[in-house]
Amino acid sequence: MKHILLLIVFILYGSSSFANGGLLIEYGGDALTEKECRQIERMMDYQMEFYRMFGLKDSLKVRLTVFDERSEGVFYLDTIGISKYHPLKNVNALYMHNRKEAVILGMDKDRKRMLPVIYHELSHYFTREVTGVNPPIWFMEGLSEYFEHCEVGKKGIRHSMTAYEKGRIRTMYMLGEINLRKFVDADRTLFMKKQRTDEQYAYILAHAITTFMLENVSRQLLSDFITLLQDKTDRAKVSDKIARVYPGGFEAFETDFEKFCE
Ligand SMILES: [Zn+2]
Structure with a gap:
């Protein structure tokens, strides 16, 4: 019985994953390696510990959409209407608070270097959650x-x-x-x-x-x-x-x- 329950939970969340302490990361786009996910989640735990001091709530959900190829990411941003407002020429990552989603472009160009960029974009999510209004x-x-x-x-x-x-x-x-x-x-x-x-x-x-x-x-x-x-x-x-x-x-x-x- 327990195994069946676990299986159902796994199917429901698919590629989502809980970091400790109530953050659900919904992974989208191209897959990250298991090691990369683990590193991101450790980093998110660390960030949450910090932001909790300033009233970060307990149950949190953010989307992380990663594209190995830059052009595919730009296409995705086109389909959701972002490129109209946001010139993407020099952008390799962005965070949209209305969608609570971080998008990473061109992950494959240098995966090691892009990992900290993910930490950066996800921190925007926490800052906006904590300050509510547009922070300085x-x-x-x-x-x-x-x-x-x-x-x-x-x-x-x-x-x-x-x-x-x-x-x-x-x-x-x-x-x-x-x-x-x-x-x-x-x-x-x-x-x-x-x-x-x-x-x-x-x-x-x-x-x-x-x-x-x-x-x-x-x-x-x-x-x-x-x-x-x-x-x-x-x-x-x-x-x-x-x-x-x-x-x-x-x-x-x-x-x-x-x-x-x-
Ligand atoms: Zn930034």
Whole structure:
């Protein structure tokens, strides 16, 4: 009897799979290897442990659709009407919150390198679940970059910034290119413009600020900041929200972050 039940459950879920703690990942498109699925699920457990501190709910479901061939993925995005709104020329992955679906294009080009891209896109799902409204773009991309730069090893999960990223930040400070207040208040358009025109400025800086907030600032402070983001009625600038939770205000935040980057 037990075996029959198990079989039914297996048929029902097909290629879906529960990571620990109530996340159902519905796999679609081309199959990932069992090892890849295991790594993704371990990473999702790790992310959930983090996001739970900020009110992530218990029962979660997200779709992960992977295409080995880029052209097939583009065709899929055409059929669901995404390419009309979203130029896909340089895109190799994206997350759509209205569908709760991450789509990965061209997995076969470099499967090892694309795995962290999956961690990145799925982190967008959690961030949007936790913040409810549109979170500041640097914070959303920063969190995703943080988890993208985590390595799932035998002993555990480790985050690091690359030497290139660290060097790039130091150069930005040396050249006086960083206006932190303007950056944290930027909307998506300005953020993407910075990204295109200035050698990945935006993603690297977002990654660094988020790393600072995750590794150098108390969880309570981070939680207070996220609570302010969750309040839809509070239309204050993001820099003002940081100022409200950070001891010493935004100036102290700026100084401490610069020290962290040295
Ligand atoms: Zn992203």
